[in-house]
Amino acid sequence: MRVLHVIPSVTHVRGGPSLVVMDMVKALRANNVDAEIATTNDNGDRLLDVPLQKLVEYKQVPIWFFSRFSPTVKLVREYAFSWQLTVWLWDNISQYDILHIHAIFSYASTIAMAIARLKNVPYIVIPHGLLSKWSLQQSTRRKQIYMRIIEKANLNHSQAIHLTSQLEQQEVAQLGLIVPSFVLPHGLSQPTLILNARHLLRQHLQVAADEPVILFLSRLHPKKGLDYLIPALGKLTHHRFTFIVAGSGSKEYEAEIESALVSTGIRDRTHFTGFILGETKNLFIQGSDLFALTSHAENFGLAVLEALAVGVPVLVTPGVALASVVQEHQLGYVPELDVLAISKAIEEHLTHPQEAKDMGDRARQMIREQYTWDKVAAKMVDIYQYIIFKHNS
Structure with a gap:
């Protein structure tokens, strides 16, 4: 054929x-x-x-x-x-x-x-x-x-x-x-597992070994809903966390993101990586505590699948096609595309680490068996x- x-x-x-x-x-x-x-x-x-x-x-x-x-x-x-x-x-x-x-x-x-x-x-x-x-x-x-x-x-x-x-x-x-x-x-192409990914990522970011890390990894585009995710994180500055923005887009949109981070008070705890792939991408996914994608529309969401496959719980909005799978099997959080709802879900993650770990364990087993x-x-x-x-x- x-x-x-x-x-x-x-x-x-x-x-x-x-x-x-x-x-x-x-x-x-x-x-x-x-x-x-x-x-x-x-x-x-x-x-x-x-x-x-x-x-x-x-x-x-x-x-x-x-x-x-x-x-x-x-x-x-x-x-x-x-x-x-x-x-x-x-x-x-x-x-x-x-x-x-x-x-x-x-x-x-x-x-x-x-x-x-x-x-x-x-x-x-x-x-x-x-x-x-x-x-x-x-x-x-x-x-x-x-x-x-x-x-x-x-x-x-x-x-x-x-x-x-x-x-x-x-x-x-x-x-x-x-x-x-x-x-x-x-x-899903099975990623190579990185030993001590959490430790290595925090070492790379120069943050504390127990610092919660939230990862956004996607093309930087208005479709991806960063205008909801960033203000939601801005409401949680009383919690410890580091936010990673991994991706690239137009200079104009990157400037908008920069401005939003400053105005919401989380610029000093945000790391821009630009576009990443290969071992670097694997390290950032495997070493993070939560993968967040708050898109208006996502016909699939391959990076969501990659995060779930290595046991990282995800936060996705209903416009992400995999949201129904995440919700049905309790692999993460599915808030509405709303700043307060997203903020509440992230706070739930930050305050209940064992529940988040259980989500990741379920995700790792299910995704590797079916996708x-x-x-x-x-x-x-x-x-x-x-x-x-x-x-x-």
């Missing part, structure tokens, strides 16, 4: 979807699927220094890279137009049994769906949260026009929409699409086989 994953970018600056597609393809290949990625050399405001128009091994994944159009206008640049990709897809798409399209409202995914339709190659689409109510309310007019003229037909001609949570499926069901959908969560990439990939293979058989019948 030959499977082609198409995504506008695989660089970490584009967030979770770019990381997910890499792990997904690795897991599929471990399940004897001939899976590859076609993408552009997008790297945010820059370009990746990679060979173009040839299959290369990139971070242990076979990838075809194509040149991204790079004008000075950011909106046009981020659309990731690529004539090279268009020509290659037209010439080669029929060599694949099925396409897995990642994201929408971007040239690479849109043109891949259009060509697959013309060439009668089956495809499924994973929107990575871009069909959520919150996402569609951003740049509303532009997205409505794009959806009506182009993307709705592309979605309706797909064999299925791949969603990662029941919450996402409920929101997509309200859009009036005629295509079926299925829910299959992202998997591994090998299990997810095996289910994905079954779905591919069913769709290919049905398409060819």
Whole structure:
């Protein structure tokens, strides 16, 4: 079985979807699927220094890279137009049994769906949260026009929409699409456990060995709800804690965060790390006491899963798709997206450490049993086989 994953970018600056597609393809290949990625050399405001128009091994994944159009206008640049990709897809798409399209409202995914339709190659689409109510309310007019003229037909001609949570499926069901959908969560790449992570992190931060550490690790964007989390922490200055903001965003938004930290009186106990990955990321997750993500909307929340897998309880708001799992199995706290509610939940965590430890222990066992990439990939293979058989019948 030959499977082609198409995504506008695989660089970490584009967030979770770019990381997910890499792990997904690795897991599929471990399940004897001939899976590859076609993408552009997008790297945010820059370009990746990679060979173009040839299959290369990139971070242990076979990838075809194509040149991204790079004008000075950011909106046009981020659309990731690529004539090279268009020509290659037209010439080669029929060599694949099925396409897995990642994201929408971007040239690479849109043109891949259009060509697959013309060439009668089956495809499924994973929107990575871009069909959520919150996402569609951003740049509303532009997205409505794009959806009506182009993307709705592309979605309706797909064999299925791949969603990662029941919450996402409920929101997509309200859009009036005629295509079926299925829910299959992202998997988890088992992290390497770090001995004495709590001690090492506090040593790194130069804080007391028993200092409670609260971690926010995500892209810095208004969607992530820091404008709720920071004021909530500001109401708890009578408690000891250190707050970590791990991530990067626009200079303008980072300045807003800085200002909020100062005005709420917690700047002196906050550490900015910028974007982190690898062993550093593992250390910060494993060494923290609480992982907090107060997003308006999150179709999955991979970092939440990573925290739970190493026994760190989480605080998530209802817009985070994993919130229902956290609440049902008592793996953390699920306050409303409200400053007082978030503050109360964090205070509960700070004042009941044994309860928090029990949450972490439950999380570690459950997540590692149910959310591994090998299990997810095996289910994905079954779905591919069913769709290919049905398409060819």
